[in-house]
Amino acid sequence: MPTRLLRYPEIDLAAWDACVNSARQVVPYACAWWLQATAGRWDALVEVEEATGRYLAVWPLPVKWRPWGQEVYQPPFTQQLGLLTCHEHSPTLRQMLTAGKLPRYPRFYTQLNDGNEGESAAFTPALNQGLVVNQRQTYHLPLxxxxxxxxxxxxxxxxxxxxxxxxxxxxxxxxxxxxxxxxxxxxxxxxxxxxxxxxxxxxxxxxxxxxxxxxxxxxxxxxxxxxxxxxxxxxxxxxxxxxxxxxxxxxxxxxxxxxxxxxxxxxxxxxxxxxxxLVLDFEGGTIPSIARFFANFGAEPVPYAALSFTQRPWYLKWMR
Incomplete structure (x- = not known):
């Protein structure tokens, strides 16, 4: 089942939301209507079932134009995105990155979801390739x-x-x-x-x-x-x-x-x-004073990762 890098006009929004709403990772920020409100448009890495056109895995990549080209960014009011999978044989984050050839973006920043946390350590060997992994956290309280x-x-x-x-x-x-x-x-x-x-x-x-x-x-x-x-x-x-x-x-x-x-x-x-x-997600906790406020309700920290890299435009690569 191939992984494709799709531009916004190529995305089947009904298939997209069907995948997001049944994914193992619970991420409302990845719903098409949420992204339409906060980002407007987005590219995506999508694993498609050829026979049915069903989306088996999606990774939203909101983009905006800058003088140096398209830039992947984290939209406002959108804490987590990352990989969402609704099939047991869906690809990993690393496989999606490799298949999608993401270095085509001059700048790239995205916050994964807490369901991806087990995979984020796999990016450590890629640090010398320019990919930076930063740890963030939210707080959860099971109800x-x-x-x-x-x-x-x-x-x-x-x-x-x-x-x-x-x-x-x-x-x-x-x-x-x-x-x-x-x-x-x-x-x-x-x-x-x-x-x-x-x-x-x-x-x-x-x-x-x-x-x-x-x-x-x-x-x-x-x-x-x-x-x-x-x-x-x-x-x-x-x-x-x-x-x-x-x-x-x-x-x-x-x-x-x-x-x-x-x-x-x-x-x-x-x-x-x-x-x-049901889990109460406090949607924050990176700032120590706010983390203490959430922890005082009995909530526990839950990590998630942010991925970023910057690639110089071709016309600046001669500079040292």
Missing amino acids: TKPYEQLLAAYAPDYRRRLRLNQAAPTPLVARKAGTAEPLLQLFQETKGPEAGLKARHYAKLRRLIKALQERQMLETLEVRQLETGELLAGALFVRYRTRLIYFFAAASLEGKKAGAPLVLLDDVIQRHAGTPG
Whole structure:
């Protein structure tokens, strides 16, 4: 079964999503509608079953044009991509790279998915060929256990703060929101400048939110100050197959002091506790302070790799 490097117009989107939705790796970011919202177009390494045209393995490679040629990049709001396989005899990452002849791209950067982690070590011998492997991590919390057991694994300070909140005359409460716009505004006012997001990024995020809402895969939660109605914290959660993803969040300074993010996440954990096979993916953890925040809920680090290389354009190769 051949592996092909396909350009976007050549990709059968129905076959693509059929493969992604049945793949062993659970990666919502690789769905065609997600990539259309965040990247627009993408190349792909695809293993095709000749007799049926079915896709047995896919590796999305979002591309954009630069003066030196096409560049593979990681789109915004897309934590993981990498190889997705829905056939027991599907190729490995190394086989896909070799078959696809990826050095044709002058620059290449992609973040694999945590299901590829067992294979990323195989790239070590290729480091002197210009391929760089960097380790990243997210945090996972299985939600199979009852809430009481999950709560017992929280950091003692988190349990104490939740008890104090419940004992307050007007405790903070997480509630579903009808729109994500107040959350986006809060993010722009707090994290936005540091994150470096531009108007085009927010336009992509709004397209993605719309696509998620249409598929009933998005839950928007917020915590407000009861007396004033001020938004203290909010978050978007994506439910896809066996993953519940803490996708996008923001909190005001007052909200952080009041423990609003803690109340929000505890509400989600409590409502989904006892769900067989469901995993809360905190979608982050590379920054130490954020990693500690996630670990305090009893979540464990889960590694995934990023691959990159830079190839000089032919007209610069004479330089030393």
